[in-house]
Amino acid sequence: MTTTVATTSIRTEERASLLGRVLGSPLARLIARRILIATPLLLAISILVFAMLEAIPGDPARNQAGMDATEEQVEAVRKQMGLDRPAVERYLTWLGGFVTGNLGRSSVSEQPVTSLLAERMPVTIELVALAFLVSLAIAIPVALLAARKPGGVFDRVVMVISMTLLAVPNYVMALLLVLVFAVTLRSLPAIGYVSLDDGLLANLRSVTLPVLALAIPLACFYARFLRGDLVEQMNSADYVETARAKGVTPWKVLWGHAFRNSSFGLLTLVGLNIGGLVGGTVIVEQIFSMPGLGVLMLQGVMSRDTAVVQICVFIFAAVAVLANLVVDVMYAVLDPRIRYGHR
Amino acid sequence: MTRSAKGGRSAKRLIGTLAVVSGLAMAATGCVSGGGDGGSSGAAGDPTPGGELTVLLDSGFAGGWATGLDPATSNTTGANLAQNSAIFGGLFTLEPDGDGGGEIVPNQAEAYSWSDDGLTLTITLRDGITFTDGTPLNAEAVVWNWIRALNSGSTGTPRLQLDETIPAPDLGDEFMTSLWEALPADVDREAVERHLGAIQATDELTVTMTLTAVNGALINGFPTSSFNLIASPTAYAATTPEEFSLNPVGAGPFVVESNKMSERLELTKNPDYFKPGLPYLDAINFQSVAGDQVAYQTLLAGQGDVIEGLSSVPLITEATNNPDVEVHLGAPTSPYVVQLNTRVAPFDDIRAREAIYYATDFEAINEGLFKGEGEMSQTFTASGGLFYEPEVDGYRTYDLDKAKALVEELGGLTVTLGTTDIVTARSVITALQTQWAEAGIDVTINAEPLGDVITRFINGDWQSLLQTAGAWDPSVGIGVGVRFGSTSPFSGTPLPEGAASAQEALQNGLQTELDVLLNEAVATNDEDERKAKYLEIATYISDQAYAPFGMAFSPAQVIRKGVHGPGLDDPIPALSVNQGVLYDRVWVASGQ
Numbered sequence: 001m002t003t004t005v006a007t008t009s010i011r012t013e014e015r016a017s018l019l020g021r022v023l024g025s026p027l028a029r030l031i032a033r034r035i036l037i038a039t040p041l042l043l044a045i046s047i048l049v050f051a052m053l054e055a056i057p058g059d060p061a062r063n064q065a066g067m068d069a070t071e072e073q074v075e076a077v078r079k080q081m082g083l084d085r086p087a088v089e090r091y092l093t094w095l096g097g098f099v100t101g102n103l104g105r106s107s108v109s110e111q112p113v114t115s116l117l118a119e120r121m122p123v124t125i126e127l128v129a130l131a132f133l134v135s136l137a138i139a140i141p142v143a144l145l146a147a148r149k150p151g152g153v154f155d156r157v158v159m160v161i162s163m164t165l166l167a168v169p170n171y172v173m174a175l176l177l178v179l180v181f182a183v184t185l186r187s188l189p190a191i192g193y194v195s196l197d198d199g200l201l202a203n204l205r206s207v208t209l210p211v212l213a214l215a216i217p218l219a220c221f222y223a224r225f226l227r228g229d230l231v232e233q234m235n236s237a238d239y240v241e242t243a244r245a246k247g248v249t250p251w252k253v254l255w256g257h258a259f260r261n262s263s264f265g266l267l268t269l270v271g272l273n274i275g276g277l278v279g280g281t282v283i284v285e286q287i288f289s290m291p292g293l294g295v296l297m298l299q300g301v302m303s304r305d306t307a308v309v310q311i312c313v314f315i316f317a318a319v320a321v322l323a324n325l326v327v328d329v330m331y332a333v334l335d336p337r338i339r340y341g342h343r
Numbered sequence: 344m345t346r347s348a349k350g351g352r353s354a355k356r357l358i359g360t361l362a363v364v365s366g367l368a369m370a371a372t373g374c375v376s377g378g379g380d381g382g383s384s385g386a387a388g389d390p391t392p393g394g395e396l397t398v399l400l401d402s403g404f405a406g407g408w409a410t411g412l413d414p415a416t417s418n419t420t421g422a423n424l425a426q427n428s429a430i431f432g433g434l435f436t437l438e439p440d441g442d443g444g445g446e447i448v449p450n451q452a453e454a455y456s457w458s459d460d461g462l463t464l465t466i467t468l469r470d471g472i473t474f475t476d477g478t479p480l481n482a483e484a485v486v487w488n489w490i491r492a493l494n495s496g497s498t499g500t501p502r503l504q505l506d507e508t509i510p511a512p513d514l515g516d517e518f519m520t521s522l523w524e525a526l527p528a529d530v531d532r533e534a535v536e537r538h539l540g541a542i543q544a545t546d547e548l549t550v551t552m553t554l555t556a557v558n559g560a561l562i563n564g565f566p567t568s569s570f571n572l573i574a575s576p577t578a579y580a581a582t583t584p585e586e587f588s589l590n591p592v593g594a595g596p597f598v599v600e601s602n603k604m605s606e607r608l609e610l611t612k613n614p615d616y617f618k619p620g621l622p623y624l625d626a627i628n629f630q631s632v633a634g635d636q637v638a639y640q641t642l643l644a645g646q647g648d649v650i651e652g653l654s655s656v657p658l659i660t661e662a663t664n665n666p667d668v669e670v671h672l673g674a675p676t677s678p679y680v681v682q683l684n685t686r687v688a689p690f691d692d693i694r695a696r697e698a699i700y701y702a703t704d705f706e707a708i709n710e711g712l713f714k715g716e717g718e719m720s721q722t723f724t725a726s727g728g729l730f731y732e733p734e735v736d737g738y739r740t741y742d743l744d745k746a747k748a749l750v751e752e753l754g755g756l757t758v759t760l761g762t763t764d765i766v767t768a769r770s771v772i773t774a775l776q777t778q779w780a781e782a783g784i785d786v787t788i789n790a791e792p793l794g795d796v797i798t799r800f801i802n803g804d805w806q807s808l809l810q811t812a813g814a815w816d817p818s819v820g821i822g823v824g825v826r827f828g829s830t831s832p833f834s835g836t837p838l839p840e841g842a843a844s845a846q847e848a849l850q851n852g853l854q855t856e857l858d859v860l861l862n863e864a865v866a867t868n869d870e871d872e873r874k875a876k877y878l879e880i881a882t883y884i885s886d887q888a889y890a891p892f893g894m895a896f897s898p899a900q901v902i903r904k905g906v907h908g909p910g911l912d913d914p915i916p917a918l919s920v921n922q923g924v925l926y927d928r929v930w931v932a933s934g935q
Contacts, residue, residue, distance in 0.1 A: 062797060064410075064418055069498040076496030077418065108409045109604055110585055175636060182644035190644035191632060192607075286402070286633040291606050299605060303409055 027332055034328065038321045042314065046098075049313045050091045053306055060304035064108070081107040081304070094310055104307045106300075113307050116296060117315075123193055123292035124281050130207060131214035131277060132270065138215070139222035140259075146223070147230035148254055155227070162220035170280050174213035174287045181209060191289035210288040214280055218273060222266060229265050233258040264335065271327030275320030394931035395626040396906065398425060398924075399638040399647040405921055406631030407605045411588030413579075414572035415491040415525075420499025421567045421820060421919060425651060426629055429610055429926045431572040432595035434466065434485075435565040437815070437916070437923050439909050443674040444727065445815065445916045447562055451480060451573065451594060451617070453548075461557035461868050462506070468548040472594050472617040474575035480594045482544030486514075487522055487576045489552075492569040493538050494530050499569035501561065506553040509540035521576055557866045559873050563729070563816035567918045596622035596927035606631050616927065623930035639901070642668065648906050648931070652898035652921045656713075656767075662901045669904060672897040673914035673922050674727025677813035678720035679705065679771065679893035681760070682826060684806050684835035694749050695756055696888035699807070700739035701746035702782035705893035708774045712767070717894025722881035723823040724813040725895035727916035729870075730877040738885045746782035757785040761799065762809040764790040771893075772809050800833045808835075813895070817877055818865045820919035827884060829855045836889055857883055898922060905932040 061078035062069070069077070078084050085093075097104050103113035142162075146155040168176070182190035194206040234240055234254060239261075243253045282294035289295075293312055300308035400406030405425060410418040412426060420427065427433070434452040437445045449455060453469045472480040492500045514522075526535065541553050554561075565571040578592035590599045594617065597610035608629040612622055630647060632638045635655040639662065641647045653659060653670075662670045681699065689695040709717040721738040724731050739745075750756045760775060762768040769790045776786040791799070799805040810826065810833075817823040825831050829838050830845040838845065839853035848854070854862070860883060864876035884890060898921050900911050908929030909915060915922050 059797065059801065062801070065498045070502055073496060073498045073500070077498065080496060106409075109411060110588070111604075175640065178637075178640045178644065182646075183640055186645060190641045190646050191630070191637065192646065287637055289606065289630065289632055289637075291603060295606075299407075299409060302403075302407075305409075 027329060030328060030332060031325065034321075034325045038318075038325070041321065042317055045317045046095065046310060046314055047091070049310055050087070050094070050306065053301075053304060053309060054087050056304065064303060082306075090306065094307065098311070098314075103311055106305050106308050108300075108303045108305045108308075113311055116308065117293070117311065120291060120293045120296045121315075122196075123290055124278070124285070124294060126196075126207060127210055127214065127281055127285070127290065127292060128274075128277055130211045131218065132274075134211055134215035135218035135222055136270075138219035139226060142219075142223045143226035143230060144254060144259065146227045147234065147258075148251070150231045150234075158223065158227070162224050165216055166220045166224070168217070170213050170217055171283050171287060173216055174210070174284055177209045177212055178287075191287075193288075193290045193292075207290075210284045210290055213284050213287075214277060218277065221273075222269065225269055226262055226266050229262040230254065230258050233261055237261070264331065267327055267330060267334075271323045274323035275316065278316050278319050388932065390623050390907070390928070390930040391933045392620070392623045392930070393625055393933075394623075395628070396624055396649065396929065396931060397628045397630055397647045398649045398651060399630050399632050399641055400425065400651055401635070401638065402605065402631040402633050405651055406629070408608075409605045411585075411604065412591045412599075412602070412608075413584070413588040414488065414499065414569040414574055414591070415495040415497055416584070416588060417569070418498045420497065420569045420572070422921075424567065424918070424921060424923045425926065426608055427572050428595065428923060429597040429627055429629075430591060430595045430599060431574065431593035432616075432927065433566060433571040434468075434573065435562065435571060436925060437566045437918060438925070439913050439915045443914065443916075447565070455562060457868050461559075462554050464552045464554070464561065465545075466550045466552075468550070469617060470548060473615060474578065474592055474594045475598045475613050475615065476575050476578045476581075476592050477615075478575055478577040480573055480575075481547050482550045483514075483518060483547075484576055485550045485573055486539070486542055486544045487518070487525070488573050489542050489550075489570055490522060490535060490538050491525050494526050494535055496527070497569050499567075501564050501568045501570055503552075503561075504554050504556045504558070505538060505541035506555045507537035507541055509543075509553060511536050511539035512543060514539065521580055525576070525579055557868060559868045559870075560816050560818035560865045564819040566923055567820055597624075597627055600626070618927060622927040624926070627926060627929075642901065642903065648903045649911060649924075650901040651924065653901045654898060659899050659901070662899075667904055669902050669912060671900045671902070671912050671914055673900075673916050675718050675725040675895035675897040676728040676815050676917050677811045677821075677919075678718075678723070678725050678895035680723070680810055680812045680826065680890045681775070681893075682808045682810055682835050682890045683888070684803070684808075685837050685887075685889065686803060686835060687806060689753070689756055689758060690806060690835070692753070693888055694753055695758075697739060698746050698749035698753070698756055698782065698784065699758075699779070700888050700891045701742045701749065702779045702784060703775065703891045703893075704741040704778055705891070706741070707778070708771060709894040712770055712774065713894060713896070717896055720892045720895050721885065722892060723826065723884070724817055724877075727815065727897065728813055729816050730874045732878050732881055735878075735881045735885045737882065739888065739891075743782055746784075750783040755783070755785070757787075758806050759787045759789060760807045760809065761789045761791060761796065761805055763796050764792050768809055775809070805835070811895075812890075812892070814919040815916050817880075818861075822919075823877075823880060824861050827857060827880075827889060828861055829858050836887075857887075900924075906930075907932065 061074050061081060061083055064081065065074045065077045082090055094104065105112055106116060142158055146158045149155060178190045181188040188208050189206055192206055194202040196203045237258070239257060240253055243257050281292055282298055284290070285292040285294040286298055293315065297309060297312035299305070300312060405422050408417065408419055408423050408426060410416065412423065412430065414420060414427070414431065417423065433450050435447050436450045438448045440446045451469060451472055453467045455464060455466045457464055468480065468482060468485065474480055543551050545551055573593065575592040579587050589602045589604065596613055596616050598613050600609040600611050602608050609626070610628070611626045612624065616622060632641055635653050635658050638647070638650045638653060639658045642650055653662065659670055662668050681703065683690040683696050683699060685691055685696070706719060709715055709719065718725050721735040722732055760772050762772050772788045772790065776788045779786045796808065799808070812823060812826045814820045814822045825833050827834055827836050829836050830848050832845065836857055837855060839848045839855045839858065842848035842851065842853045857880065860876060860880045864873055864880060867873055898917055900922065902911050906929065908925065910922050910924030911929060
């Protein structure tokens with residue numbers, strides 16, 4: 001009996017000690033610090049977005065009601081949109097609701113914002129996640145092959161193609177992809193989204209073109225960046241020389257040594273790009289008629305639906321902040337030289 | 344009157360802002376002849392039942408239904424003609440008259456009549472029509488819907504001068520409970536009671552509406568108004584307002600299968616539709632798409648069969664030359680107009696306005712920008728509109744010498760010319776700037792977002808604005824009153840004498856001579872009298888040099904070969920912005 005109590009007591013102490021170590025670790029402190037910094041940042045963003053919506057010229061109620069609406073009808077719309085209350089009161093109401101988990105209703109459709117988000121977020125998350133995977137899946141092998149023989153035919157072709165594609169805006173890319181794959185080849189749908197519930201293949205067919213529209217410019221960017229960094233590492237880094245001197249094959253040096261170092265830079269880029277990529281979904285979702293967060297936000301902006309726009313922008317901003325936090329954490333995990341907690 | 348055409352509007356209409364964008368959008372539609380066979384339904388053979396159709400609608404206008412499809416609460420009734428026609432059918436429809444024009448025809452209504460004094464409208468409903476939930480579409484249902492529309496804040500509700508002195512009849516507890524539950528919690532109950540006196544069900548199939556002033560445009564306005572759309576009160580009571588807004592129940596040719604707001608609406612055939620053998624189609628889908636380019640590519644990719652209101656010039660040219668599609672335009676109803684703000688300098692001086700008339704050569708712009716295919720107009724409507732007059736006596740046409748002389752007499756003329764930021768509208772104001780400069784007018788042009796233009800109108804902070812004016816009936820929607828009535832926020836005509844603002848004029852019941860004419864034009868049910876009044880109005884606007892008019896265009900229907908129906912290959916004039924399509928009679932040729 002005494003032994004059992006003692007054992008339990010030791011385990012509890014061990015757990016407490018482990019928890020203490022985790023919480024007190026540099027990584028945990030880093031995460032806590034970043035979250036603390038992010039909170040006022042996100043608050044500031046929410047205020048800024050609200051102010052910007054207020055500053056858009058024109059009367060949103062009149063906009064919503066139409067030109068032939070009577071003044072009474074315009075006032076009714078104003079009331080329905082909540083615009084008859086002072087701006088500060090409306091912001092504080094939104095903030096209070098946000099903190100308590102009540103995001104309110106769309107002032108246009110009257111639907112609960114939470115249900116709108118629940119419908120739309122999976123679409124955007126799928127698009128962004130696949131776009132990243134596809135862009136990296138293209139960029140890494142292409143960059144490795146190009147860096148293997150800098151100035152070679154493959155390298156030159158890749159550089160020219162990637163520069164060309166980088167110059168194409170994603171909405172033009174989207175239309176070109178539709179022209180080739182939907183209109184000419186008729187192999188993929190031009191618009192629409194098929195939910196995963198309706199089958200994986202159908203879902204993947206429906207997202208292929210929008211994912212490519214997002215991923216191709218990113219892949220070009222990553223490939224060019226990674227190729228440049230790899231070539232620099234291969235030409236000047238001491239550890240590369242050492243590896244070569246040890247008789248390690250060029251491919252192994254490239255893949256096993258140089259790429260590992262270059263991946264940190266790539267990781268930074270990926271983190272920085274997340275905000276831009278999520279922003280890119282606004283246009284791409286619109287072109288491909290995808291029922292995602294981007295389209296929801298655009299519709300919200302057009303109709304000055306504050307409740308919807310506020311939360312959409314907040315989510316976009318939070319994703320960008322979170323992405324950078326994840327990159328920092330991954331740095332700390334991957335690179336033992338980095339000791340954030342001791343700085 | 345069907346003609347194949349191409350044209351151009353790159354308008355992206357903001358949801359709910361019907362007028363500015365819609366007008367410019369339509370006006371920007373250049374008509375170019377050629378291509379397609381322009382086949383009418385008559386040449387297409389006998390209608391074939393069956394099949395499914397996907398209609399592509401611009402997300403910026405007809406493809407936006409963010410406020411839902413409940414007629415009483417939707418703010419996009421005028422834009423969502425296609426969806427509403429399919430779900431509700433309508434008491435009245437605007438039908439093609441076979442000569443490019445249109446005529447209002449009772450649909451779910453069997454007939455209508457006006458009392459001798461023109462103040463009481465009596466509508467008789469067809470017997471035996473049921474909603475898709477099986478309940479009857481009767482007079483009581485019409486009253487329920489109209490009272491809801493009047494008291495729920497929808498901007499699709501017509502402006503009515505109801506006689507509110509008539510006592511409301513005893514309608515029974517069941518009806519009143521159903522009605523109160525369907526109205527906003529803070530509704531003005533006394534107003535509802537007054538409305539119930541003016542609008543009454545006199546028997547199972549007869550509804551009367553009593554007005555205090557004759558309204559000759561009331562019936563013509565039905566197809567774009569929420570009053571035309573009768574929903575099932577029983578179905579409403581059985582669900583939540585939000586759910587009903589998503590899945591409304593009407594007595595139209597189709598039933599809502601699924602609805603993703605402003606994205607995709609899927610409908611299936613109503614097997615109990617009141618017209619035998621109709622609808623022809625088994626199912627119809629409305630897909631919202633991001634503009635003309637996406638719509639056209641989607642059509643070519645086989646994911647759509649119809650584009651309502653395609654407007655980009657290059658795309659319509661492309662479509663006209665594509666053997667797989669047809670392009671059809673209706674007769675136009677809304678010409679370009681340069682509104683001049685007479686309330687501020689320099690256009691408070693008629694000589695400055697005259698100089699603009701004489702310096703403006705819309706025919707040259709029509710040739711240069713639209714290949715001469717626009718239809719020139721000297722008034723607020725075009726050949727597709729009711730009461731159209733091709734020429735107005737005394738209209739000041741292009742005369743550079745006169746323009747120069749007037750500018751010299753004025754000691755120079757400096758003006759700003761604005762418009763909504765749409766590609767074609769920008770091109771037109773650039774051309775106008777060049778023309779006006781030749782007359783010695785110093786012009787600053789400015790294309791701004793729609794919100795800014797509306798703000799300018801409301802604040803009176805503008806000198807001249809390129810807009811479009813008109814509707815099928817000039818007094819419906821964004822008609823002549825919106826552009827030229829002195830108390831309209833979107834007008835630059837003089838305020839009534841003694842009024843410092845439109846609000847003051849309204850409060851004191853002050854009117855201008857033009858206001859009186861505008862009111863008189865709707866204060867009669869006699870079409871000939873109305874026509875004469877509108878000619879007087881056109882002449883008055885011309886004489887006072889309030890606004891030079893230009894070319895008018897019609898929205899284009901682009902359809903896959905083998906698709907037929909009224910409003911598609913058998914054009915109907917645009918009611919205000921887009922054409923109505925009578926989807927119960929749309930069919931797809933077998934094998935297409």
